[in-house]
Amino acid sequence: MSNQDWQGKHVTVAGLGVSGIPAARVLNGLGAVVTVVNDGDDERSRAQAAELEAQGITVRLGDGATLPESTELIVTTPGWKPDKPLFAAAAEAGVPVWGDVELAWRLRGHDGREPAPWLAVTGTNGKTTTVRMLASILEAAGLRTAAVGNIGVSLLDAVLGDETYDVLAVELSSYQLHWAPSLRAHSAVVLNLAPDHLDWHGSMEAYVADKGRIYEGNRIACVYNAADKATEDLVRQADVEEDCRAIGFTLGTPGPSQLGVVDGILVDRAFVTNRQKQAQELAEVGDVNPPAPHNIANALAAAALARAFGVEPRAVRDGLRAFRPDAHRIEHVADVAEVAYIDDSKATNTHAAEASLAAYDPIVWIAGGLAKGATFDELVSGAAKRLRGVVLMGRDRALIREALTRHAPEVPVVDLERTDTGAMSEAVREAARLARPGDTVLMAPACASMDMFANYNKRGEAFADAVRALADESA
Template identity: 50%
Template sequence: MKANNENPVYAYDRLEQLTSWDSDWAGLRVVVAGLGVSGFAAADTLIELGARVVVVDGNDTEANQTKATTLSIVGAAKTLLGAGSMDSLPLVEGQPAELVVTSPGLPPALGILADARDQKIQIWGDVELAWRVREREGRKTAQWLCITGTNGKTTTVGMTESILQTAGHKAIAVGNVGTPILDALRDPVEYDFFAVELSSFQLHWTYSLSPLASVVLNVAEDHVDWHEGYANYLADKARVYENTQVACIFNANQDEIVRMVEEADVVEGCRAIGFWADTPALSMFGVVDRLLVDRAFLDDRRHQALEIAAVSDTGQLPTKHTVENALAAAALTRAAGISPEQVKAGLQNYEPGAHRIQLVANTHGVLWVNDSKATNPHAANASLSSFSPVIWVAGGLSKGVTYDELVQNHKDRLKAVVMIGTDTDALQSALDRHAPEVPVHNMTQSVLLSNQTDGAAVMQLAVAKAHEISEQNDTVLMAPAAASMDQFASYADRGNAFIDAVTDLVNQINS
């Protein structure tokens, strides 16, 4: 790894000097693009700092109007809502903006952002802004442990938060996980640590971030349309390692991630610490005899390893995926000085969130597992790898991905596929090519259903069909490998529909 010796891009004099809450933000002309959770937090923070803020959002909804009213009351210069408002960069009180702060989901090609680049106006994300204001006179500065990856981010962030809190630290999960970092920074609580979940969108707009420790959990093709190619997606994920202070944690199974660490521009003395769910090499975390072990953060690591926890401590269903997440969380927190005993206790205390390899029921020898958060093939691969034989509930909005590799890898464990969703052609074609002997039952096309976008009704049919064909020792796994918005409001809505349908089924069986 290389030592850090370069300045961020667009290093303009005034912006370079904005490195703390107490810097001179007064009068800075800022356009905030997007009025979602992170956009509102960014605008509110900048107004509090004394900046002149114009907020822009393409959706003129009742919720956005309420937010706009609130921001006007606290001092926003102007709020622009509705169609066309994000086609170009507005002036701020009659003068050009000095900075644009964008919400993470807005694509770089969007008119307002393209306009800013053409005018050579720097663009930050809310994460970059949060890093710039993290230090504040008279308050403790939290250390950042940063987590990214195609899948497993939320689980790993939650495990990291649990370990830190169990160890007696004031810690909070922030970022893409739901709580904006800027809100946590303005919280009266003075945190010791932030466990920061970062998406590729957020990382795209960061420049000066310097975490205590960082990790890329895994990578696979995702959001390639937004990033305009897989290479750009990888480059944005790799930003998490830039300027890391103590340890770059990496999945040693993936060459792409190994290269990220090798090429990272880090603080002098930063270590590279690998992990995998196998016997660890020197300076790695791994698994030996169903135990998670540390061969990195001990003096005699050439000849010894520290026991961290048992595989059974990593969750109700300790799959390879969850074990890898636990190893990453353990490595991050060990880099922060947490003892092995505290790591173990934190993993035991962690309560997994819903919809990620979540056990819903175990009835009459059949496991019912909800993995609605598996919104792409890479995520579905992790859960499919963990069970056999599987009745696979799958389908939804494919987002242009292919399913050939996923089906090829798991065709021998598939007992049947129960299909939901309205965009299932790619999945059906992959099954036809690589697993023609596996029965497929398409619930969306069922003649019993008059409204194919009624997700709850589709899920009831899917669960009933899965029950009909299931036998003892089967696993019914709802891991759609697709987005949910064709039939559901969100992946959580889809997961809840599955849980409700399984609960109804179990009640019927037991009545």
């Protein structure tokens, strides 16, 4: 869409916040008549509203259900659920609803510049790591790129900023994909699928369908997880451009049109001249940091997208070597008394915790928090043989304790009732008491953090601080 298309267009932005405010400002700058509606009417919202109103934007606080008159388009923040009354009113009035990703997609090339292709990543777990790995590989290939989207860098900024890019590495959540009907990526991957955010989507089927939107209209490659049949099924169901290929990744020996691992080497049998007989070496398992199984899978997915874009094998290796994971993602904090302490506070659901637990043996596991409707039987039964002991904390810890009773009754469990700021310190001390030399104390909570901490970052910081205090005492 050109700038002229927005002149005088009546657009309602649903929600203030990290995506709503930039969207309102962008649309206002393009000449649209912008009204922001927001459910909340607190002090912070009023301050944000005042700043927008000073720019000529109308803001309605405490009234997120009513469709403003003359609205021709709604641009929503990702957090607004599809069953909001505002969207029902929009459907009845025939008003389309876009998310900030859809807006960014529509604004590509608005100033006459050739828009950068998008290499898109979604999945229940591993999105941020994979996107950052991908960006590192693309940079190693000498390409102008950025890791954007749900990763914290606004797509609107990337699309509308002065910087020009050859290609963008784009992280997309299921929320964002739900509201992005016209997105058409160069290539895309669904890393994995497990129950998550079902309160927002309404069902697992709806959640999976929204994830699958990332494949629609792909031009070059739809990358899927060979160990997760549901991701391959989404590729089969997608309406893609002619000659777009299905590319699998596996932790085992790859077949034709797959990337995989052979004798500790990441290899490519997809983007080679003769994929029936050839395999191209890309990197060693040791080039992946950390080399946990699920992180190797992330690296293969990133490599597949990069290879789909024409990146040479050497850049895959160099990019993976240069990559450093974000904090609180299987982060080694310290070794104390020959016990390794690992912070995976980002494991906020059972699927992420399962991957983390599979990377170590034996384990003293620190777990618990807000379960978000999750069940833990499958997680506990799969990890039972690896567990030296378990320390439970947080509001929904009883759900994990019950699963442990059913599937790992011989594993000692410490159940911490306290929820004050010193709880994590006690959890680490109890874990240290249970651990033996050679063990790993792993904080992979399998739950959200907001019952005790502001976010998973704060939870991870509390764990790291407690481990360092323990190390100081042991020195």
